[in-house]
Structure formats: C-alpha cells, structure tokens
Amino acid sequence: MFISRPLPPESIISLDARITFAPAPELVEWARTIFIDEDAKLFNPDHFHLNSASIGVLWTNVANARKGHRILGQCEEGKPSGMMGKWGKARAEEQIIGWFGTVPNFIITIDALYAMECSDAEFCALIEHELYHAAQERDPFGAPKFSKSTGLPVFCMRGHDIEEFVGVVRRYGADATHVRALVDAANAGPEIANVGIAQACGTCQLRAA
Numbered sequence: 001m002f003i004s005r006p007l008p009p010e011s012i013i014s015l016d017a018r019i020t021f022a023p024a025p026e027l028v029e030w031a032r033t034i035f036i037d038e039d040a041k042l043f044n045p046d047h048f049h050l051n052s053a054s055i056g057v058l059w060t061n062v063a064n065a066r067k068g069h070r071i072l073g074q075c076e077e078g079k080p081s082g083m084m085g086k087w088g089k090a091r092a093e094e095q096i097i098g099w100f101g102t103v104p105n106f107i108i109t110i111d112a113l114y115a116m117e118c119s120d121a122e123f124c125a126l127i128e129h130e131l132y133h134a135a136q137e138r139d140p141f142g143a144p145k146f147s148k149s150t151g152l153p154v155f156c157m158r159g160h161d162i163e164e165f166v167g168v169v170r171r172y173g174a175d176a177t178h179v180r181a182l183v184d185a186a187n188a189g190p191e192i193a194n195v196g197i198a199q200a201c202g203t204c205q206l207r208a209a
C-alpha cells in the first residue's frame, strides 16, 4: 500500500520544540480523501456519517502514557465537557475556536512523534481507529439517528465494539494494529486483539478506567 500522508510540522518535532498542540487541517483533508469521501482511495462506508461532521485534528508532542502504555491517539467530542466550571469551559472553547475557527463535532489528537516513525499502514490504522470512535447515534432499533430539526446525523462517541475491531483488522491486519502475537496466540479472537488496539488509544483507556 502506498499513500502519501501528511507529516507533522518541523516546529513540533524538533528536539527543542516546546510542548504544544498544532491544528492539522491537512490531516483532516487527507482523512477525507483517503477514507471518507465517496471516491476515497481507501473508502470505508462505516465512516459515511462523517461526511456531515466537522472534525478538528491536532498534532501534539506531549508524551502520553497510561498504565505503561504509550498513547498514540485520542478522539473526543469537540464541545468541552467534564468538571470544568463555566469559565473553564468557556476558556477551553475559546482555545478550540482559536485552533479550528469553530467548535467541531469531534477532536482527534495524534502523537506527532509516532506519526514520524510509524508505517503508512500503522498510521492509517490509527487514524481509522480514532474515526471509528466518532460515531452516529442509533435509535432503539439500531437505525442511524438524524436530527429532526436539521436533518443532519446525531453524533456521539462510540467505544469499542466488535464492529470497530473487525473494521480495523479487516483493513490493516493484525500487524498494523500491533496485535499479531495476540491474534496468533488466540487464533484470531477478536476481543483479545481489541485490547491490543485499545492500549494505544487515550479514548479507549479512559473508557477502560
């Protein structure tokens, strides 16, 4: 597989770079032309709803790990949430608008140093893993949910499910997702390999906590 992919800016990966986050509109564009657009090179219909979603992506050189596992990416809802108080939320929102010009539906953060060193397949698997978290709400019958007022998809975060695992492993195999040993040992048991993917993702680890 050959795809040309955007790399993080020099300013963030140089040795003397300050700890920072840098918006990566080029990475959003790339993800759309590779995975999301109808004529995308590695089109995946599972991401169809993201045609109507706004996505903000950040590169970061902030090293992140949890329970000894390096975190390579994370996906969150764009709107700041959690115990921040009114000023905290407004401050976070201002920062987000400064980066993206708007509060996007989803924000994905990618480890810039990993992006420099990983293979194309690993990079694609990581981005798609995060895209899988950026989901569309479903109704009680399992059908995709749309807003009655706008007609647009209702977005939500999705945790790990078999669908996601199968999607990523089907497209990239066990090697790109660092689950080869587990897959070999467990004879392709999806739930076990799922853990292997989750270890590299901050969103998954927060959910596992």
Ligand SMILES: [Zn+2]
Binding pocket: 129, 130, 133, 197, 198, 201, 202, 203, 204, 205
């Ligand atoms: Zn994840």
